[in-house]
Amino acid sequence: MSVMFQPGSIVTARSREWIVLPNSTPEVLHLRPVGGSEFEATRLHIGLEKTPIRHAIFPWPSEEEVGPSYAALLLKDAMMLKMRSGAGPFRSFGNIAIEPRAYQLVPLMIAMKQETIRLLIADDVGIGKTIEAGLIVRELLDRGEIDRFTVLAPPHLCEQWQEELKNHFHIDATIVRTSTVGRLERSLPPGRSIFEAYPFTVVSLDYIKSDRRRDEFLRSCPKCVIVDEAHTCTQGSTRGRQKRYELLKDLSKTPDRHMILLTATPHSGDDAAFHNLLGLLDPVFRTLGEVDGAAKQELRQKLALHFVQRRRPDIEEWHDQNLFPEKLSAEVTYKLSGEWGKLFDDVLEYAREIVESVQDQSQHRQRLTWWAALALLRCVSSSPMAAVAALRTRIMAPEEDAEFEDEMAKRVLDGTEDDLSTEDIEPAAATDENREKLQDLMQQALALTTPSKDPKLKTLIKQLGELIDEGFRPVIFCRYIATAHYVADALKKKFKSCAVETVTGELTPKERQERVEALGMEPQPILVATDCLSEGINLQEYFTAVVHYDLSWNPTRHEQREGRVDRFGQKAKEVRTVMLYGQNNPIDGAVLDVILRKAESIKKELGILVPMPDDENRITQALMRAVLFKKRDNKQLTLELFDEDDELADLTTRWESAYEKAKQNRTIFAQRGLKPADILPEWEKSRAALGSEEEVERFVSRIAMALDAPLEKREKGDYSFYTHHLPETLRELLKTREIEGELRIDFHYPAKVGAGYIHRTSPLVTVLADYAAESALQEAWTPWIARASVYFTDAVEVKTTLALARLRTRLTLQRQDKEHTMLCEEMLTFEVGESLRILHHEEQKRYFDAEPVKNMPTPIQKRHLSSALKRVKAKDGDLDALAKERARILLEDHRRIRDASKARGSYSIAPVLPVDILGVIVLVPASKER
Incomplete structure (x- = not known):
């Protein structure tokens, strides 16, 4: 049965x-009200209405509706910015709150060419994989191809995903993990799944991998x-990794399920794991390692259609310093000497002694002592307070110590590539042996907790002073909580004019976010954090420098720390990174030479980080054994270790192998089929249809001027907007969206520090646009906005009439027995002459920027407007023909972008007639006044 009132048509009701x-x-x-927003949408039951619902047409402007020179343009901008269903080739661009770069649209274009999307996005850290994935799901939602989706993420990234989806894509997602599932399930009827009740979910991978939860998830x-x-979900040696892989493998068996896989490290040297990851896209890709010759080349070419991997050097836009920062890195050394040097020597000697003393005892005792020694090494290299915390805590382990080993590995080491640790509590280091010696070491450490006696802290203070003097906003990363507090306390005393805060694992994810945001608003912040912030919270909006106070024992962790600041959205022209290490510290020397510099040399040559092949931290522990048992008079260890230790020599071989494989894979799979330049025309079409950053700024500036609400430009280029100057009705509307008082705003992404980014979908713009449209279209005339402007100007030599029109088009996709209709809207500006001519962006700008040069009496305005309205009404036939032509172009755009849809169904399209004439602008040359 057909719908009596077709989508896009206008009706009168109530x-x-x-x-x-x-x-x-x-x-x-x-x-939806003719002049209203999507938020005002409602449903009416035709049979229950007392007054019959009737067809209607959009009313024409009248001769009485003449306003100031900017009035009609203000209405045009308001109506354009209200649109959420633009007529451009992408449906989603009216519903996103970000200006994506051209390179970020490449994965979206690739995805749209696939019938069922199976895509691996393996872009470098900081390029914006979350945004790229969000663009794809937002487009699928707005095309009606999906109505639900889920994100599977490590636990510490759940909040970040929730925030990104909400802030950038206006998607309210629900986090599902052990701490939230009870509350969510209590509100559901029996037998209904969370994943059916909540359409958009972010699910912890650790929560979903258990058998019971896994089965429910697979079902719904x-x-x-x-x-x-x-990459943490590929088949591997750990039980958790195996469970994740089995889950994804089962999900991938549903042939029409879209799957978007994200990782910065797709290949870490393990071919089997890499092929298993690719097999989630298509099972045939698991055979890549089993075929050769033409068959292998054919398979690689097919895979290239599902695999996007780009380094920063691959992205031309990244070379533009106006868009992305230049990163300058430095290594800064300090020397262990005096009392500090003695403490370090004593700790190192003690660690060697206790390990050697249990060589003939049980395996359990040897492992317990080994972890005590390792804890001491790690903590004494971090800070005196971390050493004290470790020495105060007695190490204990049951005979069955699998869980103990796992816990100590998390606290002492930095984890493996698929499970980097964010555990920042100091490990226990005290054993039953020689308690008197432990007390002595503790007293030595406590006596060194001042910059004058701590060369590492003293060096940090010097480096921070230089960074702050140059205008940088630093983040200092420490390994342990005790170190973070110790460092922050010292910095508060030294940098009294700066705001110093500490963020550690003691805080919940929400508390961390709030503390970072509050600190970021300070004029000169210093953030001291543990690695709980190296993943999950982006810092580029507030900070511009990273200091590694403690070396990480895994190069990927270093990359992640720096990637919190050096990433897409960083406004600074330059980002600094500083790495501190002890010049004569054998622990720092081993980590630096054997691990970090090796990783950096590979990255410089290849352009991406190749993870260290460190299964279960085997290599790291071998390195520390070398430190303990190969005395070198306290001098730094060098790469000679590789020749002296089988396990360390094996690291060289395996890492070189991983490097060669990564290099080969980059050559084969680097995305070259689609260039960002190929995407720009499509993006520009959508921006022109929906409103650019410049048009948002123009609209807000002009409505502020019309309503006598000051918009003051600040020194840094952002603005202050004072809502208390607005009309009371508008103030109340803004309060419902929690907008009031003085606002600091920026119309360009990324926003200046402390300013909110105002885009076309921001609540501020939405409310202002709704208010402007309702004011202009209501029956009572409003002096500050109107549907017509008539004025003298020097910008034209002959009288010029412009018609502002809204085109509505029904786009219907028929797929099997399912029909989905989309309503597309487009704002066009015509020059009305012998025929109608669509004005393109640059031509519009010329007319819209035209300034009035003198007053025009009202009777003359009405005469010009009356004549203009007659001319526009006489073009009804031309308007209809043009609407049909625009509908045809729209159909071609949609077919071209979603090429795969041809295989699954057919499109039909119909313009909704008549075309809405929103307003008329008449520009009269001042030199030819009559």
């Missing part, structure tokens, strides 16, 4: 005009799944 929206039925209409999993840190 003494108001409405636009009929998709999903209407013969009985129930989904409606949405049609679209994003997997973050996908």
Whole structure:
């Protein structure tokens, strides 16, 4: 049964005009006010209405509706910025709150060419994989191809995903993990799954991998799944990794399920793991290692259609310093000497003694003592207070010590590539042996907790002073909580004019976010953090420098620390990174020479980080054994260790092998089929249809001027906007969106520090646009906004009439027995002459920037407007023809972008007539006044 009122048509109901929206039925209409927003949409049951619902047409402007020179343009901008269903080739661009770069649109274009999207996005750290994935799911939602999706992510990234989806894509996602599932399930009827009740979810990988939860998820999993840190879900040696892989393998068996896999490290040298990851895209890719010759080349070419991997050097835009920062890195050394040097020597000697003393005892005792020694080494290299915390805590382990080993590995080491540790509590180091010696070491450490006696802290203070003097906003990364507090306390005393805060694992993720944001608003912040912040919270909006106070024992962790600041959205022209290490510290020397510099040399040559092949921290522990048992008079260890230790020599071989494989894979799979330049025309079409950053700024500036609400430009280029100057009705509307008082705003992404980014979908713009449209289209005339402007100007030599029009088009996709209708809207400006001519962006700008040069009497304004309205009305036939032509172009755009849809269904398209004439502008040359 057909719907009586087609989507896009205008009806009169309850003494108001409405636009009929998709999903209407013969009985129930989904409606949006003609001048209102999506938030005002409602549903009316036709049979229950007292007054019959009737067809209507959009009213023409009248001769009485003449306003100031900017009035009609203000209405045009308001109506354009209200649109959420633009007529451009991408459906989603009206619903995103970010200006993506051209390179970030490449994965979206590749995805749209696939019938079922199976895509591995392996871009470098900081390029914006979350944004790239978000663009794809937002497009699928707005095309009606999915109505649910889920993100599978490591636990510490769940909040970040929730925030990114909300802030950038206006998607309210629900976090599902052990701490939230009870509350979520209590609100559900029996037998209903969380994943059916909540359409958009972010699910902890650790929560979902258990058998019971896994089965429920497989049963009710949405049609679209994003997997973050996908390399942690490949078949591997750990039980947790195996469980994750089995889950994803089962999900991938559903042939029409969209799967978007994200990772910065797709290949860490393990071919089997890499091929298993690729097999989630298509099972045939698991055979890559089994075929050769033409068959292998054919398979690689097929895989290239599902695999996007780009380094920063691959991205031309990254070379533009106006868009992305230049990163300058430095290594700074300090020397262990005096009392500090003695403490370090004593700790190192003690560690060697206790390990050697248990060589003939049980395996359990040897492991316990080994972890005590390792804890001491790590903590004494961090800070005196971390050493004290470790020495105060007695190490204990049951005979069955698998869990003990796991816990100590998390606290002492930095984890493996698929499970980097964020555990920042100091490990226990005290054993039953020689308690008197432990007390003596503790007293030595406590006596060194001042910059004058701590060369590492003294060096940090000097480096920070230089960074702050040059205008940088630093983040200092420490390994342990005790170190972070120790450092922060010292910095508060030294840098009294700066705001110093500490963020550690003692805080919940939400508390960390709040503390970072509050500190970021300070004019000169210093953030001291542990690695709980190296993942999950982006810092580029507030900070511009990273200091590694403690060396990480895994190069990927160093990359992640720096990637919090040096990433897409960083406004600074330059980012600094500083790495501190002890010049004569054998622990720092081993880590630096054997691990970090090796990783850096590979990265410089290849352009991406190749993870260290460190299964279960075997290599790291071998390195520390070398420190303990190969005395070198306290001098730094060098790469000679590789020749003296089988396990360390094996590291060289395996890492070189991983490097060669990564190099080969980059050559084969680097995305070269689609260039960002190929995407720009499509993006520009959508921006022109929906409103650019410049048009948002123009609209807000002009409505502020019209309402006598000051918009003051600040020194840094952002603005202050004072809402208390606005009309009371508008103030109340803004308060419902928690907007009031003085606002610091920026119209360009990324926003200046302390300013909110104002885009076309921001609540501020939405409320202002709704208010402007309602004011202009209401029956009572409003002096500050109107549907017509007539004025003298020097910008034209002949009288010029412009018509502001809204085109509505129904786009219907028929797929099997399912029909989905989309409503597309487009704002166009015509020059009305012998025929109608669409004005392109640059031509519009010339007219819209035209300034009035003198007053025009009202009778003359009305005469010009009356003549202009007659000319526009005489072009009804031309308007209809043009609407049909625009509909045809729109259909071609949608077919071209979603090419795969041809295989699954067919499109039909119909313009909604007549075209809405929103307003008229008449520009009269001042030199030819009559």
